[in-house]
Amino acid sequence: MGGGFGLNVDAHQHFxxxxxxxxxxxxxxxxIINRTFEAPELEPLLRVNGIDKTIVVQAMDSxxxxxxxxxxAARYDWIAGIVGWVPLNRPEEADxxxxAFIRHPKFKGVRHLIHEEEDPDWLIRDDVIEGLRVLASYGLPFDVVAVFPNHLKHVPTIAEKVPDLKMVIDHLAKPPIKVGEIESWAKEISKAAEYTRVYAKISGLNTxxxxxxxxxxLKLYIDVALEKFxxxxxxxxxxxxxxxxxxDYHKVWTETNKVLDHYSPLEKEAILGGTAIEFYHLEGE
Structure with a gap:
């Protein structure tokens, strides 16, 4: 299994x-997850599943x-990039x-735990919009932790207000898979996908x-994402x-691949590596 002749990239993992x-x-x-998780624990899982590179994504706004x-990231070659944090609601400090952060070659983007904010509209506050404009000025993308239905609706608003910003919707915005509901989520994901600088991650669907x-x-939701994006x-x-x-890691990888096996080799190669390499500007990949 894997992305054909391209590299297999896990575009969303944490430490x-x-x-x-x-x-x-x-x-x-x-x-189960309330303990330390570091690179030596992940490394053998990557090897067994044929993953070449990863993107480590922030797990705290600090x-x-x-x-x-x-x-x-400086100690492991297989870490191709990190998505860090800056205070977007304090634009001057973020700048x-x-x-300073972009001096590190593996600093590739920014995320904020918007789903932890009490205000579901935090993302479209004026100060945050200004912070996102600062981020766009550096050519860095924004990972959107949109949890449906609270945040996905704001992605088109951001795309209009900060047109130079590239965004990626983490975890397909957590569609309501457990209850088997798809229509309202599909409608909102379709609106977000109309903006060509908006991407999405097939990640976090198992939870x-x-x-x-x-x-x-997972298939119904991934199929909608492929059709729209x-x-x-x-x-x-x-x-x-x-x-x-x-x-666990292996189940997520193998079950996702079962869905992707229905797609063309080129589509599969893009999803399993090519898109991440392009989106995050992974040097030398």
Whole structure:
């Protein structure tokens, strides 16, 4: 299984070290993931499943988390890039920090835990819009942790207000797979996909499904995403170690591939690596 002659890229995984960084949200999670997860634990899983490169994505809105990822990425060649954090609601500070962070060649984008904000409309606040304009000025993309139905509707608004910004919707905005509902989500994902600078990640779907999920549970939603975005705007991500809440790395990889096996080799190659390489400007890949 894999992306043909191209590299297989896991475009969405995390690390956290509970002794180095504070992750308050983890205390609300199952003990399965409420512990330290670092690169040595992931490395053999990548090897077994044929993954060549990964993108490490922020797990906390803090400089400590971003600096921890930068330090980790410097020690492992298979980490192709990191998606860090800056305070988008403080545009001047964000500008200063981005100027420093982009000196690290593996700093490839920014994310904010918008789903942890009490205000579901945080993303479209004036100060955040200004911060996103700063981000766009550096040519860096924004990972949108849109959790349906609270945040996906804001993606077209951002696309209109910050037209130079490239965005990627994490986890297909967590569609309601568990209850088998698709229409309202499909309508909103279609609106977001109308903007050519908006991409999406086929990631985190297992934790939106029922406990005994299979590729069949994911297929309807991935098919909609392919129809609306096309393979060149879709990328695979494991969402490890969050994936362990409903399976494991191998199951996510193999079941996703069962869906992708219905697509053409070129489409599969794009989703499993090509899109991520282009979107995140992965050097030398």
């Amino acid at each position: 956290w070290n509970l002794e180095k960084v504070n992750y308050p949200w983890l205390s609300q999670e199952s003990e 400089y400590q988390d971003t600096e921890y990822m930068i330090d980790t 200063q920090k981005l100027e 939106a499904a029922s406990e005994k999920w299979t590729s069949e549970d 096309g393979a060149k705007r879709l990328m695979f991500g494991s969402d490890w170690p969050v994936a362990n809440l409903a399976g």
